Amino acid sequence: MNIQNYINGEFVNPVNGGFIDNYNPANGEIYGQIPNSSLEDIELAYNSAKSAFKQWSNTALEERSRILIRISELLEANLERFALAESKDNGKPLSLAKQIDIPRAASNFRFFGNAITQFASESHESVGLNAVNFTVRQPLGVVGCISPWNLPLYLFTWKIAPAIAAGNCVVAKPSEVTPMTAYLLGEICTEAGLPNGVLNIVHGLGTTTGQAIVEHPHIKAISFTGGTATGAHIARVAAPMFKKLSLELGGKNPNIIFADCDYDKMLETTVRSSFANQGQICLCGSRIFVEETIYERFKADFVQKVKQLKVGHPSDNSTNIGALVSKPHLEKVEGYIKIAEDEGGKVLCGGLEVTVPNYENGYYLQPTVIEVEDNSCRINQEEVFGPVVTIMSFKTDKEALSLANDVKYGLSATLWTNNLNRTMQFSQQLQTGIVWVNTWMMRDLRTPFGGVKASGVGREGGFEALRFFTEAKNICIKY
Numbered sequence: 001m002n003i004q005n006y007i008n009g010e011f012v013n014p015v016n017g018g019f020i021d022n023y024n025p026a027n028g029e030i031y032g033q034i035p036n037s038s039l040e041d042i043e044l045a046y047n048s049a050k051s052a053f054k055q056w057s058n059t060a061l062e063e064r065s066r067i068l069i070r071i072s073e074l075l076e077a078n079l080e081r082f083a084l085a086e087s088k089d090n091g092k093p094l095s096l097a098k099q100i101d102i103p104r105a106a107s108n109f110r111f112f113g114n115a116i117t118q119f120a121s122e123s124h125e126s127v128g129l130n131a132v133n134f135t136v137r138q139p140l141g142v143v144g145c146i147s148p149w150n151l152p153l154y155l156f157t158w159k160i161a162p163a164i165a166a167g168n169c170v171v172a173k174p175s176e177v178t179p180m181t182a183y184l185l186g187e188i189c190t191e192a193g194l195p196n197g198v199l200n201i202v203h204g205l206g207t208t209t210g211q212a213i214v215e216h217p218h219i220k221a222i223s224f225t226g227g228t229a230t231g232a233h234i235a236r237v238a239a240p241m242f243k244k245l246s247l248e249l250g251g252k253n254p255n256i257i258f259a260d261c262d263y264d265k266m267l268e269t270t271v272r273s274s275f276a277n278q279g280q281i282c283l284c285g286s287r288i289f290v291e292e293t294i295y296e297r298f299k300a301d302f303v304q305k306v307k308q309l310k311v312g313h314p315s316d317n318s319t320n321i322g323a324l325v326s327k328p329h330l331e332k333v334e335g336y337i338k339i340a341e342d343e344g345g346k347v348l349c350g351g352l353e354v355t356v357p358n359y360e361n362g363y364y365l366q367p368t369v370i371e372v373e374d375n376s377c378r379i380n381q382e383e384v385f386g387p388v389v390t391i392m393s394f395k396t397d398k399e400a401l402s403l404a405n406d407v408k409y410g411l412s413a414t415l416w417t418n419n420l421n422r423t424m425q426f427s428q429q430l431q432t433g434i435v436w437v438n439t440w441m442m443r444d445l446r447t448p449f450g451g452v453k454a455s456g457v458g459r460e461g462g463f464e465a466l467r468f469f470t471e472a473k474n475i476c477i478k479y
């Protein structure tokens, strides 16, 4: 299936006519083509967004809210179609796309459709000065949203929904590896009555199409989710133009397990937090630290459970682990397994490609558990972003905390304990943007989402996202 850009409410070919291949990771075959957009396409998208801005930014909040909620309803009504497209494009199990990705994309629109009607700003009476100060929060204008391939529609809409709810117009680019659901979203937006030009979706390569969005002198803000190296590059390009930047980057998240936890719940959740979406979630707990007293028990139980996970075709209902997103990514992940072994890591299970009958050219890999002894090894310091976790034991709270923080990333951490003091000590001292205690990836869309250190700057979610997509202006009236 060939797809087009969505500009000014219409589906159009790229100006220069170039297309690139889109692969199905489950069988390794090319199944469509996507526009290889260039500067000219970004200019068209920008002009369309700019023309729509005046009217959209003055559209009553109730009307904006109504349209966003309508988009959400249409996504729900088209759940099956979107889930199939997401699974085919990304390789993730169809069941996961149905249960998580598409419902969450719909929730993003519903949430921000409601949130914008509750978004208030402050006023300050300057007592004794006969003056009153109040703040207005104005939309920025045209903003850029760039998202990755791991949770394609989920993360694409996580940016777009608050941006348009706040009155901005958007030039957006999904990952070139997973463009399909972003393409389908255009149809839904038109059907929901989103005015032409409010959302423009342009497809193409990061280094050209994405770069053109970041470099565009009049695109006021960039909301980016992706790798840390790309984020650093974007910051370098955007900073001299004083663009607002929200950067959600990589992670190397610790999963810290104490002997006093609810063991069964921890074990079951740890299998999920390690391998959900083939381990391709920025929040996956890829470094598992286990208290020494239960280390051998955990090791045996965990490996046994991981061996039971079924690697298979994404549309097979019994599949737990689908295909990795692309061949280069599969090779990158395999490269890390080799690096880990070279550095003394012991592969306890997995590590090999899987041949799925009838889909021999798909990008399948066994879920892999590696035992390591030193947190400074590359497999514990660098983001793999695949179905690979390491396990290592610790003796004391102090040691566990130090291991958890001894990494350049700081996105999330998971802690398993029933000790209240320990919970509070760790929650305060873990250098991450998110701490989960006795759970994983439980999301409430009102909460701030983002990381510290090399995991990024800025927060998404709730009113934080609406603050990012607006400029606060102070007005002082003397009477």
Ligand code: NDP
Binding pocket: 146, 147, 148, 149, 150, 155, 173, 174, 175, 176, 177, 204, 205, 206, 207, 208, 209, 210, 211, 212, 214, 225, 226, 227, 228, 230, 231, 233, 234, 248, 249, 250, 251, 281, 282, 383, 385, 411, 451, 455, 456
């Ligand atoms: P990349 O950084 O490679 O790409 C992310 C997006 O940026 C893609 O749309 C990509 O386009 C685009 N891009 C690439 N180069 C540029 C550029 N020079 N200018 C503008 N845009 C560009 O990340 P991946 O897609 O490989 O995603 C995986 C990464 O995302 C992991 O590191 C993961 O941790 C991180 N991530 C972070 C999350 C968070 O919330 N912190 C959540 C999910 C993922 P294209 O794909 O077409 O090259």
